[in-house]
Amino acid sequence: MRKPKIVVLGAGYGGLMTATRLQKQVGVNEADIVLVNKNDYHYETTWLHEASAGTLHHDRVRYDVREVIDTQKVEFVQATVEEIKHEENRVILDSGEISYDYLVISLGAESETFGIKGLKEYAFSIVNVNAARQIREHIEYQFATYNTEAEKKDERLTIVVGGAGFTGIEFLGELSNRIPELCKEYDVDFHKVKVICVEAAPMVLPGFDPELVNYATSYLEKKGVEFRIGTAIKEATPEGIIVAKGEDEVEEIKAGTVVWAAGVRGNSVIEKSGIEAMRGRVKVNLDLRVPGKENLFIVGDCSLIINEEINRPYPPTAQIAMQQGEVCARNIVALIRGKNELETFEFDNKGTVCSLGEDEAIGTAFGKKFVGAKASFLKKMIDNRALYMIGGPSLVFKKGKFNIF
Numbered sequence: 001m002r003k004p005k006i007v008v009l010g011a012g013y014g015g016l017m018t019a020t021r022l023q024k025q026v027g028v029n030e031a032d033i034v035l036v037n038k039n040d041y042h043y044e045t046t047w048l049h050e051a052s053a054g055t056l057h058h059d060r061v062r063y064d065v066r067e068v069i070d071t072q073k074v075e076f077v078q079a080t081v082e083e084i085k086h087e088e089n090r091v092i093l094d095s096g097e098i099s100y101d102y103l104v105i106s107l108g109a110e111s112e113t114f115g116i117k118g119l120k121e122y123a124f125s126i127v128n129v130n131a132a133r134q135i136r137e138h139i140e141y142q143f144a145t146y147n148t149e150a151e152k153k154d155e156r157l158t159i160v161v162g163g164a165g166f167t168g169i170e171f172l173g174e175l176s177n178r179i180p181e182l183c184k185e186y187d188v189d190f191h192k193v194k195v196i197c198v199e200a201a202p203m204v205l206p207g208f209d210p211e212l213v214n215y216a217t218s219y220l221e222k223k224g225v226e227f228r229i230g231t232a233i234k235e236a237t238p239e240g241i242i243v244a245k246g247e248d249e250v251e252e253i254k255a256g257t258v259v260w261a262a263g264v265r266g267n268s269v270i271e272k273s274g275i276e277a278m279r280g281r282v283k284v285n286l287d288l289r290v291p292g293k294e295n296l297f298i299v300g301d302c303s304l305i306i307n308e309e310i311n312r313p314y315p316p317t318a319q320i321a322m323q324q325g326e327v328c329a330r331n332i333v334a335l336i337r338g339k340n341e342l343e344t345f346e347f348d349n350k351g352t353v354c355s356l357g358e359d360e361a362i363g364t365a366f367g368k369k370f371v372g373a374k375a376s377f378l379k380k381m382i383d384n385r386a387l388y389m390i391g392g393p394s395l396v397f398k399k400g401k402f403n404i405f
């Protein structure tokens, strides 16, 4: 009898969690498993702000996909997914095509620019290793160039971060540690450097615990970050950004570096493939399948599940992507074994910790609030746990964060 073929697209948190669970639960004679990913490496998306600021080398945030998959059981294909022909159970890749019986889409997020003019051309986004490396290099270039010019351009030393969500705040935390190092390295006066965070909402980290938000804001302000709250970015230009000021006024902020961290959307492959979605996120059934599709699962940032308590979608997080990966693998195993009763996904919220640099953080976990070194310790443990869940103790020893004391 022909074995069913399970294809997993994307080797991020959701994809690797699904693939590593499938390789444990599926016998070699039961199914063929194929994992497709653009790069031969996985990157910790949740550490990209560190690589972007230059506080952690980009090689520390990535590892070879083959380190965590059992190549006897899972075939790894390095390719870029271009389109999913879900009516024909085929996936179009840049290097050919692949057919499937069961498909898991876990292609992650892209930056959402909301159609704001100039952002795609003139702003950076913290989206993958290539982007992180470019942001780090660009900032360093601005510092290196500053003293070479007869007429000093102070705007070279201005960095604008668009959005004070978790990505924006974590990046600011890393930047505030990196800037004194850059000043020293390039003989730049620290007081010439400006780091401005522009946030459209009336508060930093909208919706998060106000006491923790105050802690984060005052900590970052002490380190030199300037917050422009209730201020929306309207346009990015080669010189910087234009922000809304009051009802109909605008203001220009000149900056050599603009990093847009003001939102994400699901992967554009979803829309290109004609799958009904909201900003690239598909409202999946609780068994993680696309409505009306018996063999199509979506996990991670391309999926959307409503939090019934507040009647709003859960935010796209690694925590959810990993939990979905486990359920998705079990459901596929059930289907290939001829069972029709599938498990429903229930999010087990373990808390949220937002780092503010290497040894500072804020967060909620176990029903308690944490700040400072304790929160930072927690954050590193969360990072190490994610490694453990996917690659076991050897991956933790290799890539883990042990700078905890």
Ligand code: FAD
Residues within 6 Å of the ligand: 009, 010, 011, 012, 013, 014, 015, 036, 037, 038, 039, 041, 042, 043, 045, 046, 047, 048, 049, 079, 080, 081, 082, 106, 107, 108, 109, 126, 127, 167, 170, 267, 269, 299, 300, 301, 302, 316, 317, 318, 319, 320, 321, 353
């Ligand atoms: P990803 O982990 O991003 O993986 C997607 C994979 O698909 C990647 O390997 C990518 O290369 C691949 N891929 C993409 N397009 C293609 C294609 N066309 N063809 C082939 N392969 C492709 N969440 C938390 O819970 N806690 C945190 O502390 C946290 N911190 C974050 C910090 C930052 C700076 C950012 C940006 C996000 C953070 N998040 C955090 C959110 C979290 O990273 C995402 O929710 C999570 O990565 C989603 O997992 P995923 O599997 O959907 O996608």
Ligand code: NAD
Residues within 6 Å of the ligand: 162, 163, 164, 165, 166, 167, 168, 170, 198, 199, 200, 201, 205, 206, 231, 232, 233, 234, 261, 262, 263, 264, 315, 316, 317, 352, 353, 354, 355
């Ligand atoms: P986000 O959507 O959470 O935050 C974006 C911020 O940008 C919002 O505060 C929004 O008001 C602001 N904004 C939107 N348009 C703007 C404009 N025109 N001008 C200025 N500000 C504008 O996005 P994110 O921070 O990239 O996070 C993406 C996802 O990743 C979220 O689900 C988040 O929870 C998750 N994440 C989690 C962590 C963590 O748990 N430590 C860290 C990073 C990201």
